[in-house]
Amino acid sequence: MKIAVCIKRVPDQDVRFKVAPDGKGVDESGLKFDMSDFDGYAAEIAIQLTEKAGAGEVTVISLGPDAAAETLRKALSMGAHRAIHLKHDAHVSDGSAIAAALAAALKDGGYDLVLTGRMAVDTQNRSVGAHLAALLELPYIGAISKLDVDGTTVKARRELEGAFELVECQLPAVLSIDEGIARARYPSLKGIMAAKKKPMDVLPAQLGAVRYVVDAFALPPEREGGRIIGEGPDAVPELVRLLKEEAKVL
Amino acid sequence: MSNILAFAETRLGKMRRAALEAVTAARQVADQTGGQVHAVLAGGPGVGEHAAALGAHGADVVLVLEHDGFTHYNPEALAATLAARLGDGYRAAFFAASAQGHDLVARTAAAMGLPYASDVTDFAVTADSCSVKHPGFTNKVIQSFSLTATPAIISLRTGAVLPKESAKAGAVEAITSAIDPASVRVKVTATEASGGAKLDLGEAPVIVSGGRGLKEAGNFKLVEDLAAAFGNAAVGATRAVTDDGWRPHSDQIGQTGRLVNPDLYIACGISGAIQHLAGMRTSKTIVAINKDREAPIFKVADYGIVGDALEILPVLTAAVRQAKGS
Ligand SMILES: Cc1cc2nc3c(=O)[nH]c(=O)nc-3n(C[C@H](O)[C@H](O)[C@H](O)COP(=O)(O)OP(=O)(O)OC[C@H]3O[C@@H](n4cnc5c(N)ncnc54)[C@H](O)[C@@H]3O)c2cc1C
Numbered sequence A: 001m002k003i004a005v006c007i008k009r010v011p012d013q014d015v016r017f018k019v020a021p022d023g024k025g026v027d028e029s030g031l032k033f034d035m036s037d038f039d040g041y042a043a044e045i046a047i048q049l050t051e052k053a054g055a056g057e058v059t060v061i062s063l064g065p066d067a068a069a070e071t072l073r074k075a076l077s078m079g080a081h082r083a084i085h086l087k088h089d090a091h092v093s094d095g096s097a098i099a100a101a102l103a104a105a106l107k108d109g110g111y112d113l114v115l116t117g118r119m120a121v122d123t124q125n126r127s128v129g130a131h132l133a134a135l136l137e138l139p140y141i142g143a144i145s146k147l148d149v150d151g152t153t154v155k156a157r158r159e160l161e162g163a164f165e166l167v168e169c170q171l172p173a174v175l176s177i178d179e180g181i182a183r184a185r186y187p188s189l190k191g192i193m194a195a196k197k198k199p200m201d202v203l204p205a206q207l208g209a210v211r212y213v214v215d216a217f218a219l220p221p222e223r224e225g226g227r228i229i230g231e232g233p234d235a236v237p238e239l240v241r242l243l244k245e246e247a248k249v250l
Numbered sequence B: 001m002s003n004i005l006a007f008a009e010t011r012l013g014k015m016r017r018a019a020l021e022a023v024t025a026a027r028q029v030a031d032q033t034g035g036q037v038h039a040v041l042a043g044g045p046g047v048g049e050h051a052a053a054l055g056a057h058g059a060d061v062v063l064v065l066e067h068d069g070f071t072h073y074n075p076e077a078l079a080a081t082l083a084a085r086l087g088d089g090y091r092a093a094f095f096a097a098s099a100q101g102h103d104l105v106a107r108t109a110a111a112m113g114l115p116y117a118s119d120v121t122d123f124a125v126t127a128d129s130c131s132v133k134h135p136g137f138t139n140k141v142i143q144s145f146s147l148t149a150t151p152a153i154i155s156l157r158t159g160a161v162l163p164k165e166s167a168k169a170g171a172v173e174a175i176t177s178a179i180d181p182a183s184v185r186v187k188v189t190a191t192e193a194s195g196g197a198k199l200d201l202g203e204a205p206v207i208v209s210g211g212r213g214l215k216e217a218g219n220f221k222l223v224e225d226l227a228a229a230f231g232n233a234a235v236g237a238t239r240a241v242t243d244d245g246w247r248p249h250s251d252q253i254g255q256t257g258r259l260v261n262p263d264l265y266i267a268c269g270i271s272g273a274i275q276h277l278a279g280m281r282t283s284k285t286i287v288a289i290n291k292d293r294e295a296p297i298f299k300v301a302d303y304g305i306v307g308d309a310l311e312i313l314p315v316l317t318a319a320v321r322q323a324k325g326s
């Protein structure tokens, strides 16, 4: 099975972000970067599928600046076989434009499965997967938390609010990966050594039209809060009073 | 004046609150731009009974698609039908940023080759401009965007617009699927409750959430009891808890789980990791019960109690029951 996994390089989220001086992005100085969480799960699933089959190939692809090569290299060290780096320096917020570039690079690849993350954890757009499927003219199942590939049949589970649904389609297909399916493995030392020799094609990104553009970034107002009203069960009457009289939620 | 479309989400014949939020948002825009609101209501036979509620919330026309092939969510046929409709010159379209809405809005926009604005908390749509806000970077940054494509396709974060009555004609018009609903490549074969909260986390005004501090799965009974005492509460959990299988994944709140903003959020035995806060810090009032005075959850809590949740919960449950007179 030939699998492509779309991987976005994003800042580590465990920080307090600052707005960049131009007001249109986050200040990237001092930030660490890694693959977006869901893309890590997607890469893991792809590698597991080829390991289980004892055959197949995983291609990882990323659109981004020079540094995206480092993120692709990490996926190669996890066990992906080859990489495609679509070079583009500026941040793009329009998922349809990104998908056009990814589709142009993937369309003649003969992939049985194309995986994306459910969303990029930086922009939280959730649009690239569906756009990619439409451009590749393939069936699409979004945000799946379980995957079973049986011959050419894909069986997937999607989490809903308080419920789930089971969804089927045939390969080839585009799937976007939710949490719960797998955790991304840590690259082994052997994997890291092997990744250095794996092929990485570098191509210019053929972005589509950009019609969703950043006007401004801002930080949400800080919550006031941090008020401890008491200790142990004795504090309950005061809590109930405050919920009734101050917060008016009871 | 071009019209505004709202997608009325249903699940197994029931209409979701998100449907009324989408119609209310569409009404707000139509009132300013002068167009009509068209609500699309799709499902199996009988789904048309919800048309009246959509009219009451501001739909001038309810386009009803009733067909066996739509009993379960039929993503490809719905997206094709909506894309065909929207191609007829609408100014904007509103969907819910729910599990179904996220899926459908992306497919519909993709079928039209258009970008869309996802998970929007605030919007301004005029005849010739559309600007939106949507949280990013684990909800730690508010991003403002301009969407220059027409129609402006938007999915609304739960609670960004609250359902508001505004009676309009709600004229019912039957429509058919743009493609044969049986000929689709992607088929939903089952829709089942996941055995978690009875009230949906996205819809409940109160959420009682438990973390690893509850010590074992059985102690979630205390959380459920408190939720039951409120009567309008859902039960949530941290990833520590869903990972250990104490609660279903669908109950998880946070960066990679549900994003919620209830009137009242009660965190029991939850440390307040950044990924959890990402899903609930916009709640109107936050209560935290934690035995560690230094736990980060207290930094966002309006009211904190330091102590053992296993001791405090039963007392709180009794007090809430009394306050509610139940
Ligand atoms: C990529 C990524 C995504 C993630 N996404 C999410 C997400 O969506 N949602 C999420 O919740 N987490 C998420 N996490 C995990 C998150 O980092 C934390 O590990 C998790 O939220 C911790 O859960 P907890 O508060 O239940 O457990 P802990 O952090 O172990 O906290 C337990 C708390 O209970 C308190 N306690 C112990 N005993 C008692 C008692 N008897 N009474 C009262 N208090 C007590 C302790 O003082 C402690 O503060 C994510 C992590 C990563 C890396």
Ligand SMILES: Nc1ncnc2c1ncn2[C@@H]1O[C@H](COP(=O)(O)O)[C@@H](O)[C@H]1O
Pocket (backbone or CB within 6 Å): A005, A006, A007, A008, A009, A036, A038, A039, A061, A062, A063, A064, A095, A098, A115, A116, A117, A118, A119, A120, A121, A123, A124, A125, A126, A127, A128, A129
């Ligand atoms: N620049 C990019 N390069 C490669 N893949 C991307 C890029 N942006 C988004 N994706 C993929 O699309 C998914 C959804 O992203 P988004 O629609 O931006 O939330 C991500 O999880 C990635 O799999």
